[in-house]
Amino acid sequence: MSGSKHGRDRRGWLPWAALGAALVVGGVIGGVIVAATKSSASPPASTPPSSAGSAQVSACNVISVADQVMPSVVTISASGRGGGGGGTGSGEIIRSDGYILTNNHVIAVAANGGSVQVLFADGQTAAATITGRDPLTDLAVIKTDTAPKLPVIAMGTSSTVKVGEATVVLGAPLGLSGTVTSGIVSALDRSVQVPADNDTTALLVGAIQTDASINPGNSGGAMVNCAGQLIGVPSAGATVPSPSGESSGGSIGLGFAIPVDLAKTISDEIIATGSVTHAYFGLATAPIPPAAAAEGGVPQGLFVQNVVPGGPAAQAGLREGDVITKINGEAAASTVQLQELTITKKPGETVELEYWRNGQTATATVTLGTQP
Numbered sequence: 547m548s549g550s551k552h553g554r555d556r557r558g559w560l561p562w563a564a565l566g567a568a569l570v571v572g573g574v575i576g577g578v579i580v581a582a583t584k585s586s587a588s589p590p591a592s593t594p595p596s597s598a599g600s601a602q603v604s605a606c607n608v609i610s611v612a613d614q615v616m617p618s619v620v621t622i623s624a625s626g627r628g629g630g631g632g633g634t635g636s637g638e639i640i641r642s643d644g645y646i647l648t649n650n651h652v653i654a655v656a657a658n659g660g661s662v663q664v665l666f667a668d669g670q671t672a673a674a675t676i677t678g679r680d681p682l683t684d685l686a687v688i689k690t691d692t693a694p695k696l697p698v699i700a701m702g703t704s705s706t707v708k709v710g711e712a713t714v715v716l717g718a719p720l721g722l723s724g725t726v727t728s729g730i731v732s733a734l735d736r737s738v739q740v741p742a743d744n745d746t747t748a749l750l751v752g753a754i755q756t757d758a759s760i761n762p763g764n765s766g767g768a769m770v771n772c773a774g775q776l777i778g779v780p781s782a783g784a785t786v787p788s789p790s791g792e793s794s795g796g797s798i799g800l801g802f803a804i805p806v807d808l809a810k811t812i813s814d815e816i817i818a819t820g821s822v823t824h825a826y827f828g829l830a831t832a833p834i835p836p837a838a839a840a841e842g843g844v845p846q847g848l849f850v851q852n853v854v855p856g857g858p859a860a861q862a863g864l865r866e867g868d869v870i871t872k873i874n875g876e877a878a879a880s881t882v883q884l885q886e887l888t889i890t891k892k893p894g895e896t897v898e899l900e901y902w903r904n905g906q907t908a909t910a911t912v913t914l915g916t917q918p
Contacts, residue, residue, distance in 0.1 A: 612716065617666075619637070640687075643695065662688055682748055757800070781803060828859045870899050
């Protein structure tokens with residue numbers, strides 16, 4: 547294909563590319579809404595449903611687990627500057643000197659001069675400061691200056707969690723502190739987009755899906771195994787929209803938690819440095835539906851809408867108008883695939899992208915940069 551024809555084809559379906567993201571998001575929201583404490587979005591069906599089946603294990607002794615874990619779970623109230631806006635969420639004590647893990651969306655309203663209050667399981671309250679937050683993963687750490695030393699939640703690992711495994715969720719749904727629900731791990735490795743700061747989105751990477759009730763206010767709380775060890779941070783729950791398009795509210799047995807292995811990595815970095823460093827491609831893409839690909843005479847994949855001059859993608863040779871067809875050998879189907887890599891990889895690591903340009907296929911090795 548000649549350069550000029552390539553340009554004409556690109557102009558022919560570029561307006562669709564600009565509109566595609568809104569259409570996809572709007573379409574999924576019409577089917578199911580994933581709600582955070584104060585906002586909602588939708589879980590993409592990027593992973594086939596998993597069945598508990600024979601993997602299901604006996605239910606936890608919930609009384610024993612609750613007695614063990616509850617002292618380490620707190621209720622968090624956040625408000626904006628001057629007391630404007632705010633809400634409640636949950637958190638868990640991860641260090642005895644007062645560090646508490648929660649979701650970014652629980653405390654984001656207080657980030658610019660607001661206030662954060664913590665209610666402990668014994669009824670005591672304390673003011674907290676924001677140690678740091680990471681809008682891209684929807685995680686944050688706050689700190690209280692209280693004595694004596696606080697009861698720390700036992701850390702598990704999400705790498706060994708199995709579908710069908712029993713789990714217990716503790717937190718403060720709707721501000722009701724000390725609430726305990728139980729269920730099983732329904733599926734693993736979900737990629738769930740939720741609203742973040744300034745009309746952006748956060749990505750729950752490799753999220754653990756559960757049928758244990760997760761409602762607004764559970765966000766930032768504790769998902770634990772039968773040994774009382776933290777395996778995930780409950781962050782979103784699906785609700786069914788009403789005919790008017792509004793959420794009907796209430797848990798429908800589709801909740802999502804950030805895996806503890808990722809949460810621990812992020813929280814350790816926040817405590818050490820006050821912020822989190824993420825990787826960066828330096829490009830913007832939009833998925834091409836089959837019909838649009840056929841009409842434009844291009845392969846299915848991710849249309850490159852923009853390449854940051856001098857950025858990692860540009861240095862690897864990618865240009866506006868290219869179509870990324872494979873990412874590290876896997877078919878490129880969603881922008882979430884690139885977003886996941888910016889969270890799970892570090893600056894300096896490489897990603898191999900196969901792309902199409904003017905009828906030819908080539909490969910570029912992108913050395914990831916640091917998120918601006």
